[in-house]
Ligand SMILES: Nc1ncnc2c1ncn2[C@@H]1O[C@H](COP(=O)(O)OP(=O)(O)O)[C@@H](O)[C@H]1O
């Protein structure tokens with residue numbers, strides 16, 4: 001079984017997937033880290049040197065390969081993975097998808113501390129961040145809501161979120 005964690009930047013995919021994979025003794029794959037390792041570039045470097053369209057192509061190719069070849073894996077996706085191509089279709093067809101839902105205020109609080117590693121918000125001022133995230137999340141929710149399960153994450157301890165995910169498996 002592959003368990004895919006989806007949701008907006010900062011909702012906790014990378015953090016929760018690590019705890020979940022350890023608890024159920026599954027292999028952990030973070031799609032961003034895998035893309036970065038294979039291309040020997042950080043995500044910001046890929047955006048800067050090759051552009052977002054190239055990143056989305058790499059993201060799709062890497063996602064396809066992982067879904068076709070891996071078992072017993074917790075797969076932490078990027079915030080945009082569900083949005084491009086028919087990625088949400090292949091995610092649902094080949095894994096159990098979990099949408100980690102977070103409010104705009106929770107996302108702003110977390111992301112404002114670490115914008116630099118996320119090219120899409122690296123140049124958004126702290127003042128403009130809430131409006132940017134609210135609009136972007138509104139546009140993307142139609143993709144995230146296609147997940148088979150949704151787990152709320154606001155003001156919840158990671159362990160509590162992991163336990164709820166395990167109950168849904
Ligand atoms: N449930 C949570 N409670 C508090 N902080 C969290 C929680 N989940 C994630 N975080 C923190 O929020 C930040 C973003 O988490 P991360 O896993 O990188 O998100 P994503 O991979 O979805 O972009 C990290 O600093 C992480 O430690």
Ligand SMILES: O=C(O)C1=C[C@@H](OP(=O)(O)O)[C@@H](O)[C@H](O)C1
Nearest residue numbers: 008009010032078079080118119
């Ligand atoms: O939302 C997005 O389009 C992106 C989210 C990032 O992953 P995280 O959600 O883990 O930050 C990373 O894939 C890239 O910066 C693009």
Ligand SMILES: [Mg+2]
Nearest residue numbers: 013014032077
């Ligand atoms: Mg992540």
